[in-house]
Structures are given as C-alpha cells and as structure tokens.
C-alpha cells in the first residue's frame with residue numbers, strides 16, 4: 001500500500017488541550033521526509049518505519065530525547081500540512097478539467113514539479129528570533145522562523161499560507177508577477193484563502209466549524225479560523241492568527257485610509273470570497289436532510305475550484321487585478337454549479353448572480 005501515516009498537531013480550537021492526530025498522505029513519501037514535490041531541508045533525514053509511516057510520538061517521559069523528538073515531529077508535521085495543500089489543489093485542478101495539456105503530468109495531474117523546476121524546500125528552523133515565515137521564490141524555499149518556545153512551522157495556517165505563495169509561483173511563474181499593491185493583495189488573499197480551503201477540505205474540521213458556529217457562518221464576533229493554532233503560542237503575539245475575513249471590507253473604504261497596505265487591501269477580496277461561502281451555505285442549510293458538515297465540505301471544494309481556476313486562467317492574461325479575477329470566478333461558478341446535487345432554499349437565485357452581487361457590494365466590481 002503506497003502512502004504514509006503521520007502524526008500532526010491537531011488544529012482544532014474546540015479541543016482544550018492541543019493534541020496530536022494521524023493523517024494519511026496517499027502518495028509515496030521517502031526518508032526525509034520528502035517526495036516528488038516537497039522536502040524538509042534542514043533536519044537530519046528521518047527514516048520511515050517498516051510500513052512506510054512517520055509516526056513520531058511525543059512522549060513526555062522520554063525527556064532525554066524530547067528536543068530531538070520535537071524537531072522530528074515538527075519536520076513531519078510541516079511536510080504533511082504542506083503536502084495536504086498541494087494535494088488539495090491537484091485534486092481541485094483535476095475536478096475542474098481546465099488544465100492546459102502542457103501543465104499536466106503523465107497522470108493528468110497539475111505538474112507542480114515541472115512548473116517549479118525543483119522541489120519546494122522547507123526550512124523549519126530557519127530564522128532564530130524571528131516570528132515570521134516567508135516563501136522566497138528565487139530559491140523556491142519556505143523559511144520558518146522561531147523564537148523561544150514558539151515555532152511558526154507548528155502553525156497550520158502559516159504553513160498553508162506560505163505554501164499558497166509557492167502554488168501561485170507554479171501557476172503564474174516568476175516573470176508574470178507585477179508588483180502593484182493590488183497584485184500583491186491578490187496574492188495575499190489567495191494565500192489566506194488557501195489556509196481556509198485546506199481546513200474545509202478536512203471533514204473533522206468541517207464538523208468542528210459547524211459545532212462552533214451552530215451552522216451560522218455569518219456570525220462576525222467569533223471567527224473560527226482566527227482561533228486556529230493559537231495553542232502553539234502564535235496567538236500570544238497576536239501576529240499570526242489568520243486575518244479575520246468575516247467582516248465585509250469595501251474597496252473604497254480601505255483605500256481611503258492613507259496608510260493602507262497590501263494586507264488591508266487583500267481583505268477586500270478574501271472577505272468577498274468568504275461571504276460567498278457563507279451565503280451559499282445558508283441557501284443549502286437543510287440539517288434534516290443533509291449533515292451540515294457534509295454540505296460545508298462540498299461547498300468548500302466548490303469554492304476552492306472556482307478560486308484556483310480563476311487565478312490559473314488569469315495567469316495567461318495581461319491583467320492581474322481584482323476585476324479580472326472576480327469576473328473569472330463568476331464565469332467559473334456556473335461551471336461548477338452544474339454539479340450541484342443538494343437542495344437549495346433559493347433555487348431561482350443563481351450562484352453567479354450571488355457572487356456578482358457580493359463583488360459589487362465589496363466594490364470590487
């Protein structure tokens with residue numbers, strides 16, 4: 001059986017004590033861990049057990065060994081989360097069926113490796129004293145900083161966000177990047193959404209989100225996604241929790257503030273996408289017929305496809321701005337809508353109209 005089991009930190013804020021969980025990577029993972037796409041680059045190679053699994057157990061009574069175990073655990077955890085993001089996007093591309101021939105590998109899957117020209121390197125203890133992580137496209141590497149007992153590589157949202165930058169690099173290539181504030185904001189929005197999409201691609205997280213929100217994703221006072229990973233010390237510094245996109249950010253309001261930066265601007269776009277999710281979720285909320293967690297899981301996949309597809313299609317065009325991506329999302333949403341199988345409270349109201357209205361409301365269109 002190909003694939004590996006790995007232990008990762010369980011990123012569920014509803015669990016009082018941070019725990020571990022196992023996860024399955026359904027492709028071949030070699031010692032490192034590394035595979036065709038990703039490699040842990042700054043830790044002595046970890047060898048899988050005889051079943052091909054990487055089950056590093058953080059047992060507190062092995063004190064003499066604990067630092068080494070933690071380092072190994074972090075390596076496996078970081079590899080696993082990064083790989084989950086890439087696999088999620090490979091599948092979304094596959095379902096969409098929009099890939100150009102030259103972008104597919106022999107199995108018909110998006111060819112990250114060819115686009116990158118090398119593996120994505122992960123340095124999990126890169127920068128001492130720095131509570132930040134960054135993807136550097138020149139060397140195609142993610143560097144994770146750490147300070148005292150806080151390690152940014154332990155945060156699911158940080159790994160997912162930085163992996164999002166590497167995904168954009170594959171989609172667009174280095175030469176296409178323009179450095180306008182809006183272009184950088186679009187990148188940041190994609191990466192924040194990547195963290196949310198990756199959570200929504202896990203069924204147990206969908207259940208936790210439903211329990212937390214009681215099925216009303218529109219509540220703005222307690223944004224579930226911002227609580228992720230706080231147990232790992234990140235939230236202590238109030239710097240890394242996922243940006244709260246549950247409020248409605250409008251374009252003109254953001255740019256009216258003279259000090260706005262690309263991160264503020266990114267919220268306009270990411271919050272619009274998030275609002276689309278909350279609205280279609282409400283339309284499909286029939287707990288007597290469908291488990292709401294299942295509905296959320298399915299809608300999460302739909303919005304992942306539409307967002308990824310829009311960035312992919314925009315890559316071959318001249319313009320990389322809010323309007324271009326928004327229009328592409330509206331046209332792509334019709335494509336995925338045809339696959340709809342759940343009842344909808346408001347059948348007549350088509351998804352593309354709904355998405356158009358939201359982008360207008362956020363002053364993107």
Ligand SMILES: [Zn+2]
Nearest residue numbers: 161165188191
């Ligand atoms: Zn970023």
